[in-house]
Every structure is written in C-alpha cells, then in structure tokens.
Amino acid sequence: MRLRRSAAFGLLVAMLAGLGLLAGLDAARRHSIADARFAAHRALARWVMFTDPALFTDARYTRHPSLADRHSAFQDYPLALEHFPSGTLIVPPAHLAGPAPGSGSRPR
C-alpha cells in the first residue's frame, strides 16, 4: 500500500517529536547520575574557596568576575582597550557598573 503524502508528513513529525522526547529523557537521566559528580565538585569548591564557576580561562577578570575590579581589564598600557575573546561573552558584573561604594551618589 502506498503511503499518502499527508500520512508520511505526519509520520515524520511524530518521529522527530519522539526523538526530541528521548533526548529530554536522556538528559534527565544523565543529570540524575551526575549528582555524585556535582557533589564532589561542590566539596572541592568549598575547600579551595572558589568564588566563581570559572566559565572561561583566558582572562582573570572573566575567570573570576566577582573578584574583578574596574581596572583589571586594562593593565597592558594606559587606556588599553580590553582584548580577551571572553570579554564579549561575559559583561562586567553589575557591582562594577555604578558609582563607587560610599560615594553617596545615585547610580547612573
């Protein structure tokens, strides 16, 4: 029997939806078995007193944004423009953007 075009299309959509569902289930399963690994990472992070998840390794201010100051990105020479690739992907933390603490001024 020849498959109608509409039935073939329906079948394709159902197949893709099934694959999507399987991918979701697989992700949930991997997440549940990774708990032990996460717990070990958390323990290590506590032990070495990590401040940030260190998503990037190129510049120190994007590796540990919470420890960055307003000047750490411009140390090469006076008025250097920030030049690490990760500088585009992670913006300066909010606490660096406003007035200095204790200045008494309103944030811009």
Added chain:
Amino acid sequence: MTAGLRRHLRIVGYVIGSLRRRWRKNAAVVGVYGLVIFTLASVVFLTQSLTQESVASLQSSPEIMVQRLSAGRHGLSPVTDAGALTQIAGVGAVAPRRWAYLTDPATGETLLLRVAEGGRLREHEATAGAEVLRRRGLAVGGTLSLRGDAGEPLALTITGVAATSTPLEAAALITVSETAFRALSGMPDGQAMDLALRVRNRRELPTIAAKIGESHPATRPIIRDDLVRTYTALFNWRSGVIVASLLVPVLAFILFAWDKAAGLSPDERREIGILKAVGWETADVILLKCYEAATVSLAAFVLGAGLAIAVLVLPRPPAVLPVLLGWSTLYPSFRPAPALGAYQVATLFFLTVFPYLVATVVPAWRAGTTDPDLVMRG
C-alpha cells in the same frame, strides 16, 4: 549619442517607470534589504573605527613596555630597574612611567591619572581631557574634586585642557603633579607603573624582549607591534561573533530576496509578455530585469550604508558598540572617531549587492525566453 547608449537609457527610463508602478512592493524590498545592509555595515564600520582607535592610542607608546609581575599579577616596577635595562644592546632609553587608573567616585567610571611631564604642574593643579571637563561642567580655573588613596577628598584646580590624541583620552585623561599623583594612587616613592623602552631598530624588538625575559624573569615585556596585531585580530573576531549571531536574519532576508527576485508575479509576467509582443528581444528583457535589480540593490546599499555612517556620528552610540567594546565599557562612554576604509566598503558592497544581482539573472533569462502568447494567456 550612439544607438547602443540610447537603448540603455531608454531601458533605464522604462525601469524607473516600472519600479514606480509597483512602488509598495519595491519600497518594502528596499526597506528590509537596507536594514540588513545597515546592520552589517554598522558592525563593519565600527570594527574599523575601534581598530583605528586602538592603533592610534598605541602610536605614541614606547616600542617595549616592561611590567613587573607579582603573584602572577601586574605589580609596581622599582625605578632602579631602569639602569639594568639601559645596558641591553639596542635599547635607546628607559623611562619609568607613572600612570594609574582612578575610579571616579561619582560615576564609577575608570579615569586615567598621569604625572605631567617635566613637572609643569604644581601640587594642587591638574589638566584634563576636554570631554572630562565638559561632562563635569568644568572650565579652566574650576575645581576638580577627587578622592585620595586613603579616602580623603582632594581638590585640584584645572589649569588647562590636556592635549589628547583619541576620543577615549579626551574622555578619561587627567594629568596631575607627582605629589598629587602619589596622594591619589598611593604609589610609593621610587616605584613606577611600568618602564618604557625606546628601541631604534624594530627588527631587534623580539630579541630585546627575549633578553629582558631572561635577565628579569619577574617581568613581562610587552611589544607595541604585538599589541597592534592583537587588537586587529580581536576586533575582527568580535565583529565575526556579531555577524554570526546575525546569520539567522541575514539568511531570512536571502530567502526573502530570492523569492522576490526569482518568482515573477502574474503582473510582471503579463508585462514581459506584452513587451515581447511589441518587439522587445530576450536580451532587452534580461537587461531590463538586471537594471531593476541593480536599482533596487543600489538604493538599499546607499540607504543601509548611509544610515550606518550617520549612526557613527550621531550622539547616541550604536547598539553594537558595547558588544565590540567588551569590558572597555567601564571607561567613560566614548565614541571612536569614524573610520571608513575603501576595502571595508568594497567588501560590504560585494557581499550584499552582488548576490542579489546574481539571483535575478536566471529568472530574468527564464522570463525573457518565455513565449509571449503563453505568458499573456496566463
């Protein structure tokens, strides 16, 4: 006037009339097409402007800058290190540089403090970039209030406008006396931020940097030419990231343009049929369609590129500027001096106009070879 030229002029005249008859459709195409070109042109022109800005800011820099490293970070250099570096063959002069960043307590912006050369300024005097003064509503003779290293307020009298070479310098530079510099930065006597080396022969730069690395392991020599290369590569990379993120709307436009250019509406088919019936040849019809596409794409290019150039000089900064600047947004906001290169304009033209022209050739040829009777009957 030759017959060939007259023929072309007549076809162009017809094209203009034809575009005017379907102005709504053509205006929509030019609008969307222009928007895509504007977005890409903004990224390309801003990248060029920022690259030139960074290269210009390095122009007056020394050939090699030597920084001391302490615990893996930039530390202060003892002024006495200069003597040993002068002994290295090829080094012309070594000068300790006193500069520091200062956070403006009111705005949180990063300003640059520099000691005035030749001790021109007295203890409570300062000069500042024109933009620093403008943003604070200060004039020569006014008082600039800063906070010292220990938190104490420090009032400096502005005695002049500092000479600056880039918009960023104009927006962030303050020059002060050595005493005021120490009070503001907390830098101890006998220390400098880095050592500036002048080298006459540029070919010796890598050798001298290697010698410094060997004789002073706790230092970091930075070669100016390497920085120029780094910045060029960086801004190209960042503009590449933005263009990649714009790929979806660009692809959507390509589909839209292809659909508009490749598919002829029934009206257009009838028009071509009539033209052929009244004696137009296939070559004339193809020429007509090519001129139509050229007019639309040129109009969109002029609109998009013109807007992108206008945005470079308008007071409001373009939306993509913070993405290109990265953490440099911590400086006072500045607009890089507009820089347009023929190479950038030509690349943009080739990447945006040329594909549209090519996309119209095949359907124009198909339409031109259609039998007029068949087309008019629909």
